[in-house]
Amino acid sequence: MADREAPIGVFDSGIGGLTVAREIMRQIPNERIVYFGDTARVPYGSKSRDTIVKYSRQIIRFLMTQKVKAIVVACNTASAVALEEIRTELDIPVIGVIKAGARTAVSATRNKKIGIIATETTINSGVYTHVIEALSPGISVVGKACPLFVPLVEEGTFLKDPITEEIASRYLEGLKKEQIDTLILGCTHYPLIRSLIGRVMGAYVTLVNPAYETALELKALLFEEKLCRAEGSGLQEGLHTFYVSDATEKFQQFAESILPCSVRNTSQINIEEY
Amino acid sequence: MADREAPIGVFDSGIGGLTVAREIMRQIPNERIVYFGDTARVPYGSKSRDTIVKYSRQIIRFLMTQKVKAIVVACNTASAVALEEIRTELDIPVIGVIKAGARTAVSATRNKKIGIIATETTINSGVYTHVIEALSPGISVVGKACPLFVPLVEEGTFLKDPITEEIASRYLEGLKKEQIDTLILGCTHYPLIRSLIGRVMGAYVTLVNPAYETALELKALLFEEKLCRAEGSGLQEGLHTFYVSDATEKFQQFAESILPCSVRNTSQINIEEY
Secondary structure, eight states, X not given: OOOTTSOEEEEESSSTTHHHHHHHHHHSTTSOEEEEEOTTTOOOTTSXXXXXXXXXXXXXXXXXXXXXXXXXEOOHHHHXXXXXXXXXXXXXXXXXXHHHHHHHHHHHOSSSXXXXXXXXXXXXXXXXXXXXXXXXXXXXXXXXXXXXXXXXXXXXXTTXXXXXXXXXXXXXXXXXXXXXXXXXXXXXXXXXXXXXXXXXXXXXXXXXXXXXXXXXXXXXXXHHTTOOOOTTOOOOTTOOEEEESSOHHHHHHHHHHHOSSOOOOEEEOOGGGO | OOOTTSOEEEEESSSTTHHHHHHHHHHSXXXXXXXXEOTTTOOOTTSOHHHXXXXXXXXXXXXXXXXXXXXXXXXHHHHHHTHHHHHTTOSSOEEOSHHHHHHHHHHHOSSSEEEEEEOHHHHHHTHHHHHHHHHOTTOEEEEEEOTTHHHHHHHSTTTTOHHHHHHHHHHHHHHHHTTOSEEEEOSTTGGXXXXXXXXXXXXXXXXXXXXXXXXXXXXXXXXXXXXXXXXXXXXXXXXXXXXXXXXXHHHHHHHHHHOSSOOOOEEEOOGGGO
């Protein structure tokens, strides 16, 4: 019997998954989160499937030591290439960020043309196309890898810069020509340049942020599985804990700038030991 | 007694160190190289000192299993933060890429103003400033981290692009104002956009490529230590071997485009086991 009071494990290759953690905090504020960011081995987006499966397994072994009741793979790349494999090895619910985003895009599109921007490994996996076609066979799907978006977001000073807008224009040119009307932000870093992407794509195009959809999917799942934490336990200081594989300082600085809670409970662990 | 026929270990966080391996092949063509690129954990440039020291130790333990007679740390970030510590733990010669570049810059400067561009961790370590001041106390040193240069080089399609030139102009603006006359390319990726950097800086500024200087330093060192491979053993097929921590395909593709030798001898290893 799973412990309803147990925390939810959320992991990402680094800081990007905090956009998912933030949505979970907003949608299900009385749940506890144990977040892991693999900051010593970030990024995942250009690495091979086997390496990402290995890293995901190590992280899940760590999260299991924290007695989590469910796991959210808050990284598109890990969701794309590792989720199906690791799910079969666990007896707690595991959700990724792909399906919720794909489902929302399918309901949002009017002209049945959906675009996806993501890392190289996510795009090459073809998983978004596969999931969308399974949901609604008539839809055409166009993917585009945008490898510079993650470093541009992490650089910090280029977030609202004409240079980033110019790079976005280049990357998104093909998607505009294909006349997609819905665009999935298929990497957890991309919501941080959401308005810039929206400007480049134009008002006609609906942007889908899987972070938001995933939080809603998690909420429904906890309810179905009778895993919701008791009502009224409320949001309190120290509710959430954060772990990273590299030094904590930079992570804490970024996390504090985007999360509505304290991130003082941040520790470094040696993920290679798991 | 060290084996003169043994190979030289060369390592980097990924593919950048191949620019150093290439110079070694040019300068000392009959030496054998065992190259390791940490492609599963790349990049190092934004990660902490402790993590980079740990990774460097694992790589050195691996290279020692290959019975290398000397080690070249062909990564500026690892040279900056890990070299002094790991050198004391080894009984074979170990050289980095910092000292050779610093020495050349000191001889090249006329106005005694040297600039350094490198990763965040290298710049924050202050090691170039420290080494240059020890060599020649009157010189002023200006450092600038250029975190987007590595992803721009690795992206591939932006190498000769106006966007890269615009980003370079922004990064280098401060160094131009300081009127440096010598600029150290303090990251092994940067020689790949050398001419673009040269255009931005102008003809007055001498660009120093530590890869070239390091190969010369290694040559002198092997001679002094009586470690040169026997004359006439020559360059032959399969002389060099390459190891990476992620899948081999992408690495081989890049390596083949810049090296004068075959890279068919490339294998993936699990570096975390060392």
